[in-house]
Amino acid sequence: MITVLLAIFIPFIAACLVPFIHKLLTGRRIGWFVITVPLFLFIILLRLVPSLSDGASYLYTFPWIPSAGVYFSTHLDGLSMIFALLITGIGSLVVLYSIYYLSEREAIGRFYTYLLLFMGAMLGVVLSDNLIVLYVFWELTSISSFLLIAFWYHRKQSRYGAKKSMLITVTGGVLMLAGFLMLYTITGTFSLQELIAMRDMIAADSLFIPAMLLVLLGAFTKSAQFPFHIWLPDAMEAPTPVSAYLHSATMVKAGIYLVARFTPVFAGHVTWFYIVSCVGLLTMLWGSVNAVKQTDLKALLAFSTVSQLGMIMSLLGVGSLAFSSAESAQITLFTAASFAALFHLINHSTFKGSLFMVVGILDHELGTRNIRRLGGLASIMPITFTIALIGSFSMAGLPPFNGFLSKELFFEAMLSLKDANVLTADTLVLLFPIVAWIGSIFTFIYCMIIVFQTFFGEVPPPMPGQRPAREAPIQMLISPIVLGSLVVLIFIFPNLLGTYILGPAMNAVYPQFEGMAGLVPKIQIWHGWGLPIIMTVGVIAAGALLYRFLRYWKGIYRLGILQWTLDRFYNSLLLKVERAASVMTRTYMTGSVRDYVAYIMLFFIMSVGIGLFGFQQFIFDFSNDAAVEINESIIVFVMMCSSIAILFAKSRITAIILNGVLGYSIAILFVVFRAPDLALTQIIVETVTTVLFLLCFYYLPEWRTEHKSLSIRVRNGLIAAASGTAVTVVALLVQGHSLHPTISIYYETASRLAGGLNVVNTILGDFRAFDTMLEVLVLFIAGLGVYSLVKLRRKKGVDHSEEK
Amino acid sequence: MKKNDVILQTVTKIVFFIILTFGVELFLSGHNNPGGGFIGGLVLSSAFVLLYLVYDIETVHRGTPFDFKRVAALGVLLAVSTGVLSVLFGEPFLSQTTWLVELPVFGETELGTMTIFEAGVALTVLGVVVTIILGISEDVE
Numbered sequence: 001m002i003t004v005l006l007a008i009f010i011p012f013i014a015a016c017l018v019p020f021i022h023k024l025l026t027g028r029r030i031g032w033f034v035i036t037v038p039l040f041l042f043i044i045l046l047r048l049v050p051s052l053s054d055g056a057s058y059l060y061t062f063p064w065i066p067s068a069g070v071y072f073s074t075h076l077d078g079l080s081m082i083f084a085l086l087i088t089g090i091g092s093l094v095v096l097y098s099i100y101y102l103s104e105r106e107a108i109g110r111f112y113t114y115l116l117l118f119m120g121a122m123l124g125v126v127l128s129d130n131l132i133v134l135y136v137f138w139e140l141t142s143i144s145s146f147l148l149i150a151f152w153y154h155r156k157q158s159r160y161g162a163k164k165s166m167l168i169t170v171t172g173g174v175l176m177l178a179g180f181l182m183l184y185t186i187t188g189t190f191s192l193q194e195l196i197a198m199r200d201m202i203a204a205d206s207l208f209i210p211a212m213l214l215v216l217l218g219a220f221t222k223s224a225q226f227p228f229h230i231w232l233p234d235a236m237e238a239p240t241p242v243s244a245y246l247h248s249a250t251m252v253k254a255g256i257y258l259v260a261r262f263t264p265v266f267a268g269h270v271t272w273f274y275i276v277s278c279v280g281l282l283t284m285l286w287g288s289v290n291a292v293k294q295t296d297l298k299a300l301l302a303f304s305t306v307s308q309l310g311m312i313m314s315l316l317g318v319g320s321l322a323f324s325s326a327e328s329a330q331i332t333l334f335t336a337a338s339f340a341a342l343f344h345l346i347n348h349s350t351f352k353g354s355l356f357m358v359v360g361i362l363d364h365e366l367g368t369r370n371i372r373r374l375g376g377l378a379s380i381m382p383i384t385f386t387i388a389l390i391g392s393f394s395m396a397g398l399p400p401f402n403g404f405l406s407k408e409l410f411f412e413a414m415l416s417l418k419d420a421n422v423l424t425a426d427t428l429v430l431l432f433p434i435v436a437w438i439g440s441i442f443t444f445i446y447c448m449i450i451v452f453q454t455f456f457g458e459v460p461p462p463m464p465g466q467r468p469a470r471e472a473p474i475q476m477l478i479s480p481i482v483l484g485s486l487v488v489l490i491f492i493f494p495n496l497l498g499t500y501i502l503g504p505a506m507n508a509v510y511p512q513f514e515g516m517a518g519l520v521p522k523i524q525i526w527h528g529w530g531l532p533i534i535m536t537v538g539v540i541a542a543g544a545l546l547y548r549f550l551r552y553w554k555g556i557y558r559l560g561i562l563q564w565t566l567d568r569f570y571n572s573l574l575l576k577v578e579r580a581a582s583v584m585t586r587t588y589m590t591g592s593v594r595d596y597v598a599y600i601m602l603f604f605i606m607s608v609g610i611g612l613f614g615f616q617q618f619i620f621d622f623s624n625d626a627a628v629e630i631n632e633s634i635i636v637f638v639m640m641c642s643s644i645a646i647l648f649a650k651s652r653i654t655a656i657i658l659n660g661v662l663g664y665s666i667a668i669l670f671v672v673f674r675a676p677d678l679a680l681t682q683i684i685v686e687t688v689t690t691v692l693f694l695l696c697f698y699y700l701p702e703w704r705t706e707h708k709s710l711s712i713r714v715r716n717g718l719i720a721a722a723s724g725t726a727v728t729v730v731a732l733l734v735q736g737h738s739l740h741p742t743i744s745i746y747y748e749t750a751s752r753l754a755g756g757l758n759v760v761n762t763i764l765g766d767f768r769a770f771d772t773m774l775e776v777l778v779l780f781i782a783g784l785g786v787y788s789l790v791k792l793r794r795k796k797g798v799d800h801s802e803e804k
Numbered sequence: 805m806k807k808n809d810v811i812l813q814t815v816t817k818i819v820f821f822i823i824l825t826f827g828v829e830l831f832l833s834g835h836n837n838p839g840g841g842f843i844g845g846l847v848l849s850s851a852f853v854l855l856y857l858v859y860d861i862e863t864v865h866r867g868t869p870f871d872f873k874r875v876a877a878l879g880v881l882l883a884v885s886t887g888v889l890s891v892l893f894g895e896p897f898l899s900q901t902t903w904l905v906e907l908p909v910f911g912e913t914e915l916g917t918m919t920i921f922e923a924g925v926a927l928t929v930l931g932v933v934v935t936i937i938l939g940i941s942e943d944v945e
Contacts, residue, residue, distance in 0.1 A: 064897055676838035684846040688933060691853050695941050756918070757836035764840060765918045766900050773883050776928045780880045783932030787873065790939040
């Protein structure tokens with residue numbers, strides 16, 4: 001299905017085009033070009049929805065590095081579809097909103113390039129079937145979000161936030177890659193679909209638990225789960241459209257996607273349930289408790305996102321119990337939890353997206369997001385107020401908004417744990433609904449803070465420079481209105497979503513229960529007087545009471561234990577690492593080439609020594625060696641003479657010439673051994689380096705015999721002797737020892753396979769072309785590095801002279 | 805440093821082109837005989853280095869109005885793009901193809917994407933070596 005492949009690449013192509021089109025469409029108008037991309041993709045994806053709900057899925061494979069098992073394969077099924085629709089749908093709205101949000105003076109072209117880059121990367125994450133490809137896109141989302149968070153890079157806080165998010169998510173990503181590689185060693189495939197098919201084999205392997213933990217670490221860091229959530233509030237330094245997009249609808253949900261995607265692989269083990277649901281619930285509680293104390297509306301929303309993501313995560317954890325259940329009634333009970341997770345995922349994107357946009361509007365119109373400076377806006381900004389009300393009440397889980405439905409399902413899922421016979425600890429079963437309930441109370445409180453402290457009460461006296469409040473222009477309101485209407489519409493027609501969008505996704509999460517009755521429960525707006533609704537009533541009552549007396553108990557937050565934040569730990573860790581690094585650097589960067597050579601040699605001797613003595617592999621076998629000809633001995637003799645002579649050279653030019661003699665002798669040796677390619681290379685390299693030497697030579701200080709102390713001379717002599725011995729021993733050992741079967745037979749057919757008679761060249765240009773390509777890249781980077789180092793130093797020198 | 809090496813300069817004018825030709829020959833013959841992109845590039849760059857040694861930098865710059873950093877970048881671009889090109893034809897990354905083509909003067913000639921790839925290697929080597937040598941020699945003045 002080429003459409004899916006296009007869906008990934010169109011944003012990237014558009015991102016490349018933005019700088020050029022920006023020259024034609026100056027200012028804000030570039031946004032109208034950008035918006036066509038997600039809108040177009042949204043429409044073509046939407047057209048595939050009916051066929052997906054009929055059970056179709058689109059797999060498209062394309063060889064990338066087939067020899068390493070890496071195929072660029074895309075797979076569109078129900079689960080990917082939810083995310084792809086969110087990415088493109090919310091993406092369109094965010095672009096529309098950003099057209100009016102960003103001022104003309106901003107670097108709009110740069111902004112949209114990053115945004116499209118991010119969009120493509122995110123689509124790549126959810127649509128790729130190959131783990132390596134997924135990983136590439138996964139890290140690309142980290143990088144592009146880094147660029148977006150640091151969009152206002154002149155601010156210190158923006159740079160700090162960007163660095164923090166990048167450090168945490170990329171670390172998690174690398175750990176996840178290790179997990180992927182473990183999965184590869186177990187199964188021999190990188191394909192997600194094949195992994196799911198081989199889940200029994202994976203579960204039986206000893207690497208199962210480590211792989212699971214590593215994959216989860218990747219997901220948790222990305223989805224800002226406790227204790228990795230600390231990057232998300234700082235990421236709020238990004239422009240508000242970015243926050244609405246990355247930190248509510250898309251990037252943070254990549255972790256959720258990963259957990260949902262890997263549920264069929266790992267969920268058979270009860271550890272998965274414990275980790276995912278406990279971390280999720282803890283995150284939910286921690287996030288909601290911390291959200292209440294925030295005074296910046298955006299920071300409040302950031303913590304609420306952390307909390308809501310935790311809630312979705314815990315639901316996925318509970319949903320995994322279906323794999324270890326035997327009775328069909330239980331299976332239905334637990335699959336309902338995953339259903340609630342996916343349902344809440346969509347709901348969260350709608351209401352949180354609209355709330356972020358509302359905060360952006362407030363910031364844009366009033367110049368502040370501080371709750372203390374806001375108030376009484378309900379009559380001045382009626383539309384904004386309505387949207388905020390809808391969004392917050394939905395987040396608090398109140399009817400008639402979609403958050404109510406998923407919140408009820410959440411309570412139901414947490415209560416269903418008591419029926420699980422896989423769990424033995426009774427206290428834990430009780431603890432789950434209680435923690436969920438407390439978390440919901442705090443959620444209710446901060447939702448009320450958003451609505452009442454911003455829109456009701458007295459209008460605080462305007463600060464100097466604060467603009468008078470007025471309703472935002474209608475263009476800026478379109479996107480939040482659309483999202484707000486969705487919040488209500490989903491409440492009225494939840495089952496439409498259930499059948500067409502969530503149903504196929506459930507099949508992807510539970511492949512073995514596909515088509516089972518009850519896998520897609522019918523969502524009822526009124527579900528009777530059960531325990532969940534009583535819990536909701538309790539949330540409202542307790543929440544309202546606590547909100548009413550907020551100022552009396554808010555002092556609790558100043559208590560020691562709550563003051564202790566992970567942020568401080570992160571900052572001190574960063575500082576310590578920097579200090580250790582600078583101490584390390586100062587110790588070994590002495591500025592003396594001799595020292596560096598000594599370090600390299602010592603390391604070499606050590607590794608060879610450990611290798612040889614550690615494995616006791618001293619096998620000298622000279623039986624197969626060819627006889628040494630007289631001309632070869634002469635060349636070697638010349639080499640030995642010249643190298644010894646260098647030691648006693650009186651002038652630099654003698655040393656350079658002797659070194660040249662050494663190099664050309666090696667070239668002659670290559671000729672004797674019938675390696676013309678090597679000989680040619682050696683001769684030319686020798687020539688060029690001699691020229692380089694001569695260039696430097698002109699400017700080098702006088703050649704002096706150094707008078708070092710005896711101990712240093714002995715030390716240097718020992719290092720030199722030891723490295724010479726090591727090289728000799730290795731060279732002799734290689735003769736009688738072959739670890740691997742020889743590969744030269746493979747190259748006998750080189751001319752047929754690669755069409756070239758020169759085997760060296762066919763290896764370089766064909767069989768190992770990938771190596772050569774990367775070598776060329778390295779060479780290029782090294783060249784630029786040398787150039788810029790040399791240039792930079794000179795520039796600095798000029799500056800110094802000016803200062804004088 | 806005032807120079808008065810008429811002989812060297814006169815010889816260089818001719819030798820420069822001989823070296824260049826040799827470099828191109830090495831590069832082209834690499835497929836079936838000793839040679840190839842790396843050596844070819846090195847020979848080409850040694851020709852330029854010779855030029856820089858004999859004449860001063862400004863004179864050579866007037867004669868060769870291109871930036872060697874860009875030459876290196878072009879080389880990398882060529883090497884990478886041949887790899888990408890094969891992807892567009894549905895082959896794995898970096899697959900090389902050769903064709904036998906009947907050319908009017910040269911007769912039956914082998915043309916391959918490997919030559920483009922090697923050209924990329926050669927240009928990168930040329931660009932990087934000259935950039936480094938120029939960088940160092942400009943620096944110390």
